[in-house]
Structure formats: C-alpha cells, structure tokens
Amino acid sequence: GAGVSQSPSNKVTEKGKDVELRCDPISGHTALYWYRQSLGQGLEFLIYFQGNSAPDKSGLPSDRFSAERTGGSVSTLTIQRTQQEDSAVYLCASSVSGAEDYNSPLHFGNGTRLTVT
Amino acid sequence: ELKVEQNPLFLSMQEGKNYTIYCNYSTTSDRLYWYRQDPGKSLESLFVLLSNGAVKQEGRLMASLDTKARLSTLHITAAVHDLSATYFCAVDRYYGNNRLAFGKGNQVVVIP
Numbered sequence: 588g589a590g591v592s593q594s595p596s597n598k599v600t601e602k603g604k605d606v607e608l609r610c611d612p613i614s615g616h617t618a619l620y621w622y623r624q625s626l627g628q629g630l631e632f633l634i635y636f637q638g639n640s641a642p643d644k645s646g647l648p649s650d651r652f653s654a655e656r657t658g659g660s661v662s663t664l665t666i667q668r669t670q671q672e673d674s675a676v677y678l679c680a681s682s683v684s685g686a687e688d689y690n691s692p693l694h695f696g697n698g699t700r701l702t703v704t
Numbered sequence: 705e706l707k708v709e710q711n712p713l714f715l716s717m718q719e720g721k722n723y724t725i726y727c728n729y730s731t732t733s734d735r736l737y738w739y740r741q742d743p744g745k746s747l748e749s750l751f752v753l754l755s756n757g758a759v760k761q762e763g764r765l766m767a768s769l770d771t772k773a774r775l776s777t778l779h780i781t782a783a784v785h786d787l788s789a790t791y792f793c794a795v796d797r798y799y800g801n802n803r804l805a806f807g808k809g810n811q812v813v814v815i816p
Contacts, residue, residue, distance in 0.1 A: 620803070629708070629792060629806035630747075643803055678746065692737055692749035693804065 589613065591696035593679050599702045600669055608664040608699045612681030619662050620693060621654060624676045633677075636662060669703045676700050706731050706797050710807035717783040717814045725810040727776040727793035735796040736776045737804065738767050740789045747792065783814045 592611040600606050612619050621633040632646040636656045647653070651669075656662040666673055680693035707730040717723050727736070735754055739747040751760045753769035753776060760767050764787065766779045776793055790811045794804035 622806075627808070629808040630794075630804075632797070632803055632805065635803050680747075692739075692752050693747075694749070695739075695746040697746045 591679055591681055591694055593677075593696035593699050595699055596697060597700045597702075599704060602671060602703055603668055605665065605667045606669055606701065608666075608677050608679075608701070610662045610664070610679030610696060612660065612662070612679070613694055614660075615683070616681035616694070617659065617684050618682045619656060620680045620682075621662070621664050622678045622680065624678055624698070626675075630678065633664070666701075669701075671703045674701055674703045706733070706795060706805045708793060708795050708805050708807040710791075710793055710810050712810065713808060714811045715813070717780070717787075717812060719784055719814055719816050720782050723780045723783060723812075725778045725780075725791060725812070727778070727807055729774050729793075729795045729805075732771070732774075733795045734771050736769050737794045738776070738778055739792045739794065741792060741809070742789050750791075778810075780812075785814045785816060788812055788814045 591613055594609045617638055619636040622630040623633055624630050634641055634647055634654050635643040638659050639656050651667045654664045676698040678695050678698045680695045682693050683691045709728045711726050737752055738750040740750050741747045751767040756771040758769045764781045769776045790809040792806050792809045794806045797803045797805045
C-alpha cells in the first residue's frame with residue numbers, strides 16, 4: 588500500500604525566500620508529525636497534528652516556521668525568509684493514532700532535502 | 705528536557721561476530737522505539753518496546769528494554785553486510801501521542 592509521500596524530494600532555495608513542503612500521510616492515519624534531521628544529528632521534533640489540530644507546536648524553531656493540515660490528511664510545512672541554518676532533511680511521519688494505539692510506530696516519508704544557499 | 709544518548713556513534717563490525725549497541729535516556733518512559741535508516745533513505749521501524757523487560761527479536765537483531773536503568777540495547781548476532789545502516793532509538797517525550805525524542809544514531813558498518 589501507499590506509504591507517506593513527501594514533495595518535493597529536493598529543494599534548493601535562496602536565502603530569504605519562502606518554501607512550502609508537502610506531506611501526504613498514510614490513508615486513515617489521524618496523527619501526523621514533522622521532524623527535521625540535520626547532518627550527523629538525530630531527528631528534531633517540530634510539530635504534531637491530531638486530525639487538523641496541532642496540540643503541540645513546541646518544536647518549531649522560530650516564528651518563521653508554520654504548518655497546517657487540512658481535511659485530516661495533507662499537511663504543509665512553510666518556512667518563511669529561509670536562512671542557511673534551515674538547511675536539513677525535513678521528515679514527515681504518520682501513525683494510526685497519536686494517543687490510543689501505543690503499539691503503533693511512526694511511518695516516515697522519504698523526506699525533503701532543503702538546501703538554502 | 706528528555707535526552708537520548710546512543711553509543712557508540714560509529715561501529716565497524718566484522719561479519720560473523722556479535723555486537724551490542726546502547727541507548728540511554730534521561731527521564732522516565734516506558735515506550736522505546738528502534739528505527740533503521742539506510743543512506744539517503746527514510747526511517748524504517750524495527751521494534752516497539754512497551755514495558756520493562758520487553759525483549760523483541762527479528763532475524764539477527766534483538767532489542768531489550770530496562771526502564772529502571774533507562775537503557776535499551778540492540779544486539780546483533782553474527783553480523784552481515786546487509787545490516788550496515790544507522791540505527792536510531794527514540795523515546796516518547798510524553799505519555800502517549802508518539803512525540804518522540806531521538807538519539808543521534810549508531811552508524812554501523814559491517815565489513816566482510
């Protein structure tokens with residue numbers, strides 16, 4: 588079956604430009620997560636959605652970062668006025684449920700590699 | 705702040721030998737996950753450990769969890785080249801909701 592789909596797979600942008608990253612989760616998964624992976628580092632939690640609501644935005648690094656989710660499905664992560672330190676792989680993941688299904692791991696997409704020049 | 709530490713960060717293994725990699729975390733949690741990442745690829749779920757003393761095995765990999773020691777181990781039996789990858793452990797930051805804190809990963813290279 589279809590997994591988590593992310594687009595674009597690669598994005599090169601100039602410093603100061605805005606970018607939008609898209610995530611299409613596995614059908615029926617109510618929980619959606621954005622993580623960031625920098626070179627040689629682990630994954631950094633950014634934001635979590637349960638349905639269309641984002642009960643935890645605590646990981647967003649600055650107010651230049653925002654995310655939304657519509658229809659309980661597709662999510663968009665937007666970075667405004669990109670900086671070089673934003674360069675990383677942005678990973679999206681979904682799970683059946685964020686709360687009740689304790690045995691459900693996250694299913695990750697292939698990520699968007701963002702390079703800010 | 706929940707911290708997850710993995711060691712060693714890099715490990716060169718000889719084929720056929722056994723190895724153990726470690727994951728320590730700083731605060732109470734009873735859910736721990738192991739993921740595998742191949743170069744340029746995304747993360748693949750290996751194990752979900754849900755309670756103290758949990759042990760799971762899949763092929764040459766065996767993971768265990770000691771919540772009292774805040775330690776999980778991933779044991780590799782008779783390493784083979786196909787197991788070369790980076791292994792991440794992750795701990796639930798809060799009870800439920802799967803908001804995970806990840807370690808920096810154990811990069812494993814298996815040499816023939």
